[in-house]
Amino acid sequence: MESRLLVLLLTVPLALGLAGCGRHRVAAVDADEPPVIEPRVERREVDVADIDTENFELGVFAGQISVEDFGVNTVGGVRFAYHVTEGFFVEAAAGRADTEPTSFERLSGAAQLLTDSEREYTYYNVSLGYNILPGETFIGRNRAMNMALYVIGGVGSTKFAGDDRFTLNFGMGMRLLPLDWLAVHADVRDHIMDLDVLGSQKTVHNLEAHVGVTFFF
Amino acid sequence: MRYEIGRRRLRRAARALVAAVLLCGAGFAPSALAKRGAVEVVVEDPYLELHTGPGRGYPIFYVAERGETVEVLKRRTDWFRIRIPRGQEGWVPLEQMRRTLGLDGEPFDVPTFDVADLAERRWETGVLYGDFGGANVISVYGAFGMTPNLSIELWLSQALGRFSDSKIASLDIVHTMFPDRRFSPYIALGAGVVETDPKATLVAATDRSDNAAHAGAGLRAYLARRFVFRAEYKTYVVFTSRDDNEEIREWKAGFSFFF
Numbered sequence: 001m002e003s004r005l006l007v008l009l010l011t012v013p014l015a016l017g018l019a020g021c022g023r024h025r026v027a028a029v030d031a032d033e034p035p036v037i038e039p040r041v042e043r044r045e046v047d048v049a050d051i052d053t054e055n056f057e058l059g060v061f062a063g064q065i066s067v068e069d070f071g072v073n074t075v076g077g078v079r080f081a082y083h084v085t086e087g088f089f090v091e092a093a094a095g096r097a098d099t100e101p102t103s104f105e106r107l108s109g110a111a112q113l114l115t116d117s118e119r120e121y122t123y124y125n126v127s128l129g130y131n132i133l134p135g136e137t138f139i140g141r142n143r144a145m146n147m148a149l150y151v152i153g154g155v156g157s158t159k160f161a162g163d164d165r166f167t168l169n170f171g172m173g174m175r176l177l178p179l180d181w182l183a184v185h186a187d188v189r190d191h192i193m194d195l196d197v198l199g200s201q202k203t204v205h206n207l208e209a210h211v212g213v214t215f216f217f
Numbered sequence: 218m219r220y221e222i223g224r225r226r227l228r229r230a231a232r233a234l235v236a237a238v239l240l241c242g243a244g245f246a247p248s249a250l251a252k253r254g255a256v257e258v259v260v261e262d263p264y265l266e267l268h269t270g271p272g273r274g275y276p277i278f279y280v281a282e283r284g285e286t287v288e289v290l291k292r293r294t295d296w297f298r299i300r301i302p303r304g305q306e307g308w309v310p311l312e313q314m315r316r317t318l319g320l321d322g323e324p325f326d327v328p329t330f331d332v333a334d335l336a337e338r339r340w341e342t343g344v345l346y347g348d349f350g351g352a353n354v355i356s357v358y359g360a361f362g363m364t365p366n367l368s369i370e371l372w373l374s375q376a377l378g379r380f381s382d383s384k385i386a387s388l389d390i391v392h393t394m395f396p397d398r399r400f401s402p403y404i405a406l407g408a409g410v411v412e413t414d415p416k417a418t419l420v421a422a423t424d425r426s427d428n429a430a431h432a433g434a435g436l437r438a439y440l441a442r443r444f445v446f447r448a449e450y451k452t453y454v455v456f457t458s459r460d461d462n463e464e465i466r467e468w469k470a471g472f473s474f475f476f
Contacts, residue, residue, distance in 0.1 A: 048256070052292065055294060136270065161417065164375065
């Protein structure tokens, strides 16, 4: 008796539930009628190629370069970079400086080691860089700028004292982005090459410090 | 009155100058130029996280919600700068863009590159560094792919040695054995000009320019995306004006990318 009552009690809600389902199904069939609001769907293709990519960086720099035995000189140049990933980038740079006479030339008075055109120091290099410390920096209370510290190194050639010389370079830099497409750089670079102008061949380290501005495009 | 006109003219000239400078500036920063039809997409995941910068570690400062239409402004490496309807702009990584966005049910699909694209490439360029008969050599090249197997390459190299510097320009025809595989050997044949400039410290040495022919072989390895590593060996015969021709061996390795 008790179990029969239980069966009855369970059957009633089940039947009601099924009936409810049925009603829903009927409602779904009714949806064939034209809807009250006609949706206007504008199909627009997402063309990823339309998105502006900004992986290239082009700009200028100026600073000081210490050319061993030939004084500290103003240097200026251009740089071009391609950002491969968020970490790695390749950079090509070229720079120029007019070097000073050596102390020997100054003291001796008349002796000239190099002609004016040979005194011109020009270089180019191709380097690989890696952003080691990306982050944000804060100027005042309300401004945050993205920045990154990077290490960079590569090979290149320097034309100085009448010859092209193979030059290794490595250094560090800081890239600050006041705007999305504008970067301010501060770099320190060591240019290492063999120089034989003063008699014997020796390896010289020419240290360069410069600041620059680049545009992303 | 004349003075007034002169001043007006001056002002107009100054304005034109400022406009010209601004235009030049805009040319440098094409992002400031007219946008090529804004791309809009709809957030499909519960939320889309906006980072403050395009890179690992930059904090999330805002989220876009499901159903919101966001505007994709630009791309830098694998990060996208987007603007949400409330005006905030932030950076979203590619993986999240792929997973969370779509328009009219179409997934936001960014084409990725693989070895098949390398085989189909049209243009390729790269930088290699190595040894050219004892001198350090830096080379750049540009290549045009005629078929998946055959390409023409234009090389410009500078070899910097202890006693002389050389500039080499050459044109190569390159045959890649298995263009659709990750690793592929290749062979090259070419001809060009070698310009040798002895060091200024050497006595009685003169510059000279000689024709040269070379043959070589190398290995190409597809790295990722558009990047390829390549290493090669070439042997040059320089047709000098002396009695004997000069033979130079060259080894170099470097990276290239294709598009």
